[in-house]
Amino acid sequence: MSLRTRKMELKLLAATTRLLGPWHLRVIRDELVPTGSLDPRFEQLVPMVQPYTLLSIDRLFVLYRLVESSAPIPGNIAEAGIFRGGSLRLLREAARGFAPDKTVHGFDSFSGLPSPSRQVDGQFHAQGDFAAGMNEVSQYLSTRGPSDIQLHRVLFAPGMPSAPDSGEPWALVHLDLDLRDSVAGALSFFEPHVSRGGYVIIDDYGFRSTPGAREAVNAYCRVRKLTPIYFPTGQALIVKPERQT
Ligand SMILES: C[S@@+](CC[C@H](N)C(=O)[O-])C[C@H]1O[C@@H](n2cnc3c(N)ncnc32)[C@H](O)[C@@H]1O
Numbered sequence: 001m002s003l004r005t006r007k008m009e010l011k012l013l014a015a016t017t018r019l020l021g022p023w024h025l026r027v028i029r030d031e032l033v034p035t036g037s038l039d040p041r042f043e044q045l046v047p048m049v050q051p052y053t054l055l056s057i058d059r060l061f062v063l064y065r066l067v068e069s070s071a072p073i074p075g076n077i078a079e080a081g082i083f084r085g086g087s088l089r090l091l092r093e094a095a096r097g098f099a100p101d102k103t104v105h106g107f108d109s110f111s112g113l114p115s116p117s118r119q120v121d122g123q124f125h126a127q128g129d130f131a132a133g134m135n136e137v138s139q140y141l142s143t144r145g146p147s148d149i150q151l152h153r154v155l156f157a158p159g160m161p162s163a164p165d166s167g168e169p170w171a172l173v174h175l176d177l178d179l180r181d182s183v184a185g186a187l188s189f190f191e192p193h194v195s196r197g198g199y200v201i202i203d204d205y206g207f208r209s210t211p212g213a214r215e216a217v218n219a220y221c222r223v224r225k226l227t228p229i230y231f232p233t234g235q236a237l238i239v240k241p242e243r244q245t
Helices: 003-020 040-052 057-069 086-098 134-141 180-193 211-224
Strands: 025-028 031-034 076-080 104-108 150-153 170-175 194-202 236-239
Touching (some): 076 180, 086 104
Parallel strands (some): 104 150
């Protein structure tokens, strides 16, 4: 589809939805966004992060609001699966406004995806996809002054031990790792240290191109008796229960 046709289509859709309601969609930078997302600070952040992220605006907006919701919850913010750094920066910038005392941590192999398991992850991805080095990411994160985001080189894998208990708890964890084994490893690394009432938000859960992510989340939640909430954005949210059996 040409850019012109796409723009026409978006204009038509926006006009139709305005007339029909109740969805109220608006076009921001060529993407349809629910008007519930109208938030001047968020809209200012979009151009800063959009060229450096694979996430659509609606998924970024979910992250933005989760930073707000998790602000009173004890613990820091983590992202596993950074690529070029866009969603990580969104988390940091949102925390500046909603939770300035929280530290933001980014975890990645910085060498792209490990080898997918063809049977569970399908044919869509290959080893080394989404490779961005730590220097490249650091440069982007510090384009407007020194960054205080802490970067960690980690390879998530099933059966890896959870982070040591002595560490800070997490209030919010964003997983964007695409593959089953990566997501499984990261869930067992982070989730036991998420504060009660805290959040794990997983990208990729609803996408055809990443079936392994959903499998990992469902398997983990079955064992831990957690319930993933599936959003129309394709993300899934786990809210750590106040009490766990
Ligand atoms: C889809 S990209 C992340 C996109 C990013 N959140 C954004 O804003 O565009 C997936 C990332 O996960 C990382 N990754 C995947 N599996 C991993 C694993 N097992 N351990 C560490 N990093 C992994 C890749 O290196 C890549 O940076």
